Every structure is written in C-alpha cells, then in structure tokens.
Amino acid sequence: KQEVTQIPAALSVPEGENLVLNCSFTDSAIYNLQWFRQDPGKGLTSLLLIQSSQREQTSGRLNASLDKSSGRSTLYIAASQPGDSATYLCAWLKGGKLIFGQGTELSVKP
Amino acid sequence: DAGVTQSPTHLIKTRGQHVTLRCSPISGHKSVSWYQQVLGQGPQFIFQYYEKEERGRGNFPDRFSARQFPNYSSELNVNALLLGDSALYLCASTKGGWGANGYTFGSGTRLTVV
Numbered sequence: 001k002q003e004v005t006q007i008p009a010a011l012s013v014p015e016g017e018n019l020v021l022n023c024s025f026t027d028s029a030i031y032n033l034q035w036f037r038q039d040p041g042k043g044l045t046s047l048l049l050i051q052s053s054q055r056e057q058t059s060g061r062l063n064a065s066l067d068k069s070s071g072r073s074t075l076y077i078a079a080s081q082p083g084d085s086a087t088y089l090c091a092w093l094k095g096g097k098l099i100f101g102q103g104t105e106l107s108v109k110p
Numbered sequence: 111d112a113g114v115t116q117s118p119t120h121l122i123k124t125r126g127q128h129v130t131l132r133c134s135p136i137s138g139h140k141s142v143s144w145y146q147q148v149l150g151q152g153p154q155f156i157f158q159y160y161e162k163e164e165r166g167r168g169n170f171p172d173r174f175s176a177r178q179f180p181n182y183s184s185e186l187n188v189n190a191l192l193l194g195d196s197a198l199y200l201c202a203s204t205k206g207g208w209g210a211n212g213y214t215f216g217s218g219t220r221l222t223v224v
Contacts, residue, residue: 004152034212042217043116043200044153049212089152096208097143097166100152 003027006090006101013080014109021075021104023090031093033073035064038087038103047088048075080108112136114216116201122222123191131186131219135203141165142184143213144176145200153200159184160207191223 007022023033032051036044048057048064050073056065061078073090087105091098115134123129135142141160145153155168159178173189182203188195198220202213 031208032210032212036215041198041220044202044215046212046214051210091152093209095166096141096158096160097155097168098145098153098202098209098213099155102150102152 003099004090004092004101006088006104008104009102010105010107012107012109015080015082017080017108019077019080019106021077021088021090021106023073023075023101025071025073025092025099027071027092027094029094030066030068030071033064033066033090033092034098035062035073035075036089036091038089040087044089077106080106082108082110084108114201114203114214116199116216116219118219119217120220120222122224125191125193125223127191128187128189129191129221131188131199131201131221132183133186133201133203133216134183135201136214139203139205139214140182141204141207141209142178142182143202143204144184144186145202146170147198147200147218148196156186165207188221193223196221196223 035047050066063076087103089103091100143158144156147153157176158166162178176186178184198218200218201216
C-alpha cells in the first residue's frame, strides 16, 4: 500500500520555468511534512519543513504548502535553474518515522 | 558545526558476510534513525533510537539490528548479507524523540553485496 504518492515521477523543463511538484498522502493525521532534495548517489538535503500547525513554508525560490484535509502537499520552484536538477522527495512524519514517496526526478535544461 | 556523519562511504561485501555501519548525529541531537534506499525508490525506515532506547522498528528481518551509544552515535548491523541488501543506507538525526523539528540526513553508506 503506497502511503505517499509523488506526481510526476519525472519532469524535464527548460531553464526559467516555474514548476510544481505534487505529493499526496493517505493518512490525514499527519504531524508534519518535510521536502528533501537528493543528488545522484548522495544523501538527502532538507529543503522545507511544514509543521502540523502551518500551511506553508518558503525558502528563496522554493515554496511548499500543506493541505491536510485533502492529503496534499505542493512544492513550487520559481525560475528553475540547471542546478535544481535532482530528485525531490516528500516525507510525512508518522510516529517518529518518516514515510517517503518515491520522488520526482527533475531535469532542468539550459 | 558538523552535520550527520556516516562511515564508511562505500562498502563491498560478499553474500553471507556481516557488516557494521556507523553514524554520528549532529551535536545536541539525541535521536538517530536508519533508512534503506534501493535504487529508484524512496528511503524505507529501518530503526529509530532515542536516548539509547529503540523507539521504532520497520519491516525488516531480524538480520538487521542496531544500537545507540551513550554519546548518541549509532551502529547498524546486518548479518548474513543477501544480494538484496545492496542499497544506500542513510542515517538521520533529530533533537527530540518524535522529529517535530525535522530530520537531518547524512551522506549515506553505499553497500554493495556480491
């Protein structure tokens, strides 16, 4: 049973585009949600943390929102750059453990 | 400040052998968790330790074990290695026991079983 679903699985865009990555989860009793970036063969870099009482967080060109009632989170990347190319993972916190989606592999072409 | 550090970075083992992976959390973080990530998948939870006590265990066989030391560092042990254990093993730390402030991950240990 897939508890966290990320759409699309892969995305290729030209530099400068604004884009949206989607994450949906099955359990509405979410505590918090965290977005990560992963470069090939590397560990995870935390991008944004949305705690249960919050609806969104922003960091630079990144904005993440959380709608617990619909079971969705969205990561918005403004003015994409080739350096944004990576896999983006969302994870929600359940009982102290993170439950991850399978990720969205993003490629930004110069 | 040093982040989460893991050692070794890469490891090649033969089927049936045993492996020990190590993790040092961020200073002040008392909880360490271990995740397994196979190629093309999201990380899967293996263990969480908080204040040297096991707080949670994922759906992994008993060949997997872990412990946390008084300095909050941790070891993950895997016995009787199988080809399917080949993966990136990630360690994450957080301040409290429930991850309310978010998790910080290390760079991982790439384990290859041949």
